[in-house]
Amino acid sequence: MAQTPLISSFFISIMTYAINAEFYSSMDHMTGLIFSKREFISSFKHYIRAEETHVDKLKSCLQVFEKISGEIPADPEKHISNPLTAYKFVRKLRSAWKTLEEVAQMSPSKGFLDALPEKSQHFPGDKDIDGVALGLLRLQETYRLNPERMRGGGLPKLRTLEPPDPDESFHIATMAHQKHKTLLAFLWGQDALKQLDEGKTAVVTKKEVLYFLSPLAFQMGELPLALQLTEELLKLDPYDFSVLHYLTYYQKVMQSVQRWNETQPTARLDTVMADENRNTYEALCRGEANGMQMTPRRQRALSCRYSTGGGNPRLLYGPIKEEDEWDHPQITRYHNFLSDKEIDTIKRLSRAKLRRAMVLDKETGQKLASEDRVSKSAWLSEEEDPVISRVNQRIADIVGLDMQTAEMLQIANYGIGGQYEPHHDSKLANDTEFVTVGGRIATTLIYMTDVEVGGATVFPILGAALKPQKGSAVFWYNLLKNGKEDDRTLHAACPVFVGSKWVANKWIRARGQEFRRPCALAEVD
Ligand SMILES: O=C(O)CCC(=O)C(=O)O
Ligand SMILES: [Fe+2]
Numbered sequence: 381m382a383q384t385p386l387i388s389s390f391f392i393s394i395m396t397y398a399i400n401a402e403f404y405s406s407m408d409h410m411t412g413l414i415f416s417k418r419e420f421i422s423s424f425k426h427y428i429r430a431e432e433t434h435v436d437k438l439k440s441c442l443q444v445f446e447k448i449s450g451e452i453p454a455d456p457e458k459h460i461s462n463p464l465t466a467y468k469f470v471r472k473l474r475s476a477w478k479t480l481e482e483v484a485q486m487s488p489s490k491g492f493l494d495a496l497p498e499k500s501q502h503f504p505g506d507k508d509i510d511g512v513a514l515g516l517l518r519l520q521e522t523y524r525l526n527p528e529r530m531r532g533g534g535l536p537k538l539r540t541l542e543p544p545d546p547d548e549s550f551h552i553a554t555m556a557h558q559k560h561k562t563l564l565a566f567l568w569g570q571d572a573l574k575q576l577d578e579g580k581t582a583v584v585t586k587k588e589v590l591y592f593l594s595p596l597a598f599q600m601g602e603l604p605l606a607l608q609l610t611e612e613l614l615k616l617d618p619y620d621f622s623v624l625h626y627l628t629y630y631q632k633v634m635q636s637v638q639r640w641n642e643t644q645p646t647a648r649l650d651t652v653m654a655d656e657n658r659n660t661y662e663a664l665c666r667g668e669a670n671g672m673q674m675t676p677r678r679q680r681a682l683s684c685r686y687s688t689g690g691g692n693p694r695l696l697y698g699p700i701k702e703e704d705e706w707d708h709p710q711i712t713r714y715h716n717f718l719s720d721k722e723i724d725t726i727k728r729l730s731r732a733k734l735r736r737a738m739v740l741d742k743e744t745g746q747k748l749a750s751e752d753r754v755s756k757s758a759w760l761s762e763e764e765d766p767v768i769s770r771v772n773q774r775i776a777d778i779v780g781l782d783m784q785t786a787e788m789l790q791i792a793n794y795g796i797g798g799q800y801e802p803h804h805d806s807k808l809a810n811d812t813e814f815v816t817v818g819g820r821i822a823t824t825l826i827y828m829t830d831v832e833v834g835g836a837t838v839f840p841i842l843g844a845a846l847k848p849q850k851g852s853a854v855f856w857y858n859l860l861k862n863g864k865e866d867d868r869t870l871h872a873a874c875p876v877f878v879g880s881k882w883v884a885n886k887w888i889r890a891r892g893q894e895f896r897r898p899c900a901l902a903e904v905d
Contacts, residue, residue: 413504431488441476521561546584562600702714705844711846712856726884737753737756754875756795779824781821805820820889821890821897826852827849827851827852827854828883830849831881840870
């Protein structure tokens with residue numbers, strides 16, 4: 381079939397993006413969808429053209445049949461009783477039928493339709509829609525945005541986006557409800573209702589939205605609102621008994637409570653969100669608490685210099701620019717650590733290997749995908765490309781640690797609202813390597829992209845927020861000199877708001893560093 385090579389080339393070209401059929405947790409894979417969509421459109425057009433040609437062939441078959449039947453005179457019996465005519469007639473009919481069979485077998489639908497189930501794996505599924513909606517909700521919570529601001533009212537970077545329609549707002553509302561984010565569920569539901577009232581067309585009906593909203597308003601303690609919404613429902617269907625039941629119930633509660641709050645939930649957004657989510661991590665992500673524990677004197681003492689890694693010959697002629705990000709514990713940033721070309725190579729090597737990053741379930745000890753860590757990651761070994769060994773060597777030269785026991789380079793690409801909740805790199809459950817190579821003494825985190833909005837690495841105990849800066853690397857010790865875990869190194873990756881965030885992690889192990897970073901009894905960094 382003519383279209384088969386095209387269709388299969390389409391599959392091959394998107395294979396790299398579709399290996400584990402989940403797109404939202406990696407911005408790179410989301411981008412891949414744009415390309416796969418374009419290629420699909422072209423093969424789809426090709427298929428339609430093939431169908432049109434096929435229909436033309438079927439039409440000519442029909443014409444042959446019509447012609448044969450047109451040749452039959454008024455008295456068919458007499459006509460067919462002539463053996464020669466009968467012979468001719470049967471022959472023509474048989475030939476027409478054979479042609480029809482051949483044409484029917486050539487139908488392009490078969491190849492195309494048979495390929496559909498496989499093709500669906502290469503396109504986003506319901507899981508992706510839900511995942512993106514959850515990402516949006518996470519961004520709203522972290523950056524404190526109501527639906528109006530999410531629509532671009534508050535953030536110029538979002539202004540160009542097509543705002544959600546009533547069905548989309550309602551879907552986000554139901555996702556929020558599933559995750560017990562009642563206020564957000566209400567606000568998105570309210571957004572859908574507003575749009576329906578403005579006359580926007582949608583699949584979801586006003587009745588469905590009101591059914592969703594009224595118990596939510598009740599749950600939030602907004603009795604007058606619950607009553608008002610229920611009354612509106614009743615206007616739509618005065619004989620709906622369950623609505624009548626709710627109405628009586630709310631009225632009774634109202635009478636007994638006697639006092640109620642006039643405040644609209646939108647006005648309370650800040651206070652409710654603040655109660656639920658006010659923690660340093662989110663405040664740091666919003667850029668509010670940066671440096672909160674750093675006195676001006678300490679801040680002034682932070683400096684920046686050129687370093688040769690203590691006289692390392694490889695750095696003598698090309699020293700690295702080193703900048704203090706924090707003093708105790710020390711967090712150092714190395715500028716121009718990777719070149720753009722090296723970054724491109726690392727991205728290229730990892731692209732096809734990216735898999736959803738897993739976290740360990742504390743109770744079962746099993747690895748699972750979690751909203752705590754929305755990214756895809758891949759491991760790269762030195763054998764894969766000289767760039768990888770160069771990166772490892774560079775880290776060794778700069779920080780002066782032994783890399784023989786270090787882990788492979790881990791590459792991560794974050795998805796929509798991609799984040800990593802506060803964690804200690806040294807707290808590794810099921811660390812099978814621990815006995816032979818020791819704990820994760822230090823982390824080198826390399827930023828491979830700038831991130832337009834969001835995506836900082838924050839240290840909630842310290843109050844430090846590090847902005848991703850393409851090509852730079854940050855380094856810190858996770859373990860104190862006495863070998864114990866340094867609690868203060870608790871850190872998190874803030875949700876990415878706008879942009880694609882790529883990082884590389886190099887975790888250095890304790891074994892082999894005994895003489896490079898001598899241990900001490902004191903609990904110092
Ligand atoms: O991406 C970041 O900013 C931090 C990533 C991180 O902490 C990790 O992967 O362990
Ligand atoms: Fe980490």
